[in-house]
Amino acid sequence: MSGELYQEIQQYYAWQMQLLDQARTDEWAETFTEDGVFAANAAPAPVKGRAAIAAASAATHRQLAEVHELRRHWLGMLTVSPGATADELSTRCYALIIATRKGGEPRIHCSTLCEDQLVRVGDTWQVKYRTVSRDDIR
């Protein structure tokens, strides 16, 4: 994969995680396609569509605010491969959630594998389908 493209994807993910961790849930949802899917082995069913993705994220942030917990999503060990079409990419990376409560010690909330189907939209990318697998759930 070209260094230029690899860079683009690294920057896209850094931006996406910063939006999520700032509870900018609508902007976060817009980094997915309108019919984007967020599937997690920790969830009963996949979350489908931007509206549902934004709502699910907002609900999580409300719960975290109640306990004064701040979370940061770290992605790493990213590999990028050609996707189903010329405008798509498949990515695979690790994701950690670092959780810190006000006045508390940081802890690793979970360690996961994140696999995305990305679609180019104009000069950026959007997640068409994301699969997040928590390492503790097997």
Added chain:
Amino acid sequence: MSGELYQEIQQYYAWQMQLLDQARTDEWAETFTEDGVFAANAAPAPVKGRAAIAAASAATHRQLAEVHELRRHWLGMLTVSPGATADELSTRCYALIIATRKGGEPRIHCSTLCEDQLVRVGDTWQVKYRTVSRDDIR
């Protein structure tokens, strides 16, 4: 942001953190401008200027040496934006400090948000103003 510039900044930070963690405190201070500022929500006041930044870092390393603690600074989820001038950049990233004592278990000492104002100096960059916000202090 171009992939080439994004790369440059990634390499600059990797180098800067390696200098810090090796207690090369004078070289570390030289990665800041002569009047560079290091402001942290965990500190009573901002540390101003290379001499003070080097001294503060040296003092910390002396304390860590006494308890045989080795710390590694990890930066991630980096975003880079245009700065106030053509020679400046604004960056935002997460920073973790992983602390390990001789014979001990590694622990996350703190999880933070790091926001920099960078200035181009020749073929490299220097920190003009750094703001580090610990997640546990709010």
Added chain:
Amino acid sequence: MSGELYQEIQQYYAWQMQLLDQARTDEWAETFTEDGVFAANAAPAPVKGRAAIAAASAATHRQLAEVHELRRHWLGMLTVSPGATADELSTRCYALIIATRKGGEPRIHCSTLCEDQLVRVGDTWQVKYRTVSRDDIR
């Protein structure tokens, strides 16, 4: 170091760590030169050659499988320098191992420094000599 080359090395390491963590031990060993060496301060002696590197990794994965532990290797703060020849590079980075047991909490198994001598082989790279130093062992 050029951004393009820095990218290449980042992608090489992400791929290499994913192979290791998927227990694809033969493919993992092929990311080393035929006579590649893996030296660690936690091991009694350096592991020499692909066959021994694959065998050592397979043995570790068998032990982890018995206790249902999944490990992920994270590399970060990578610096890349010219090597002994035009086809070689020296790299220095941090490496964390995040370990999660089935139904358990993630923990940092160890924090290390990883120093490699890389050799260009065709359009990719191979490790000629790796030195991994655990932070707790001094």
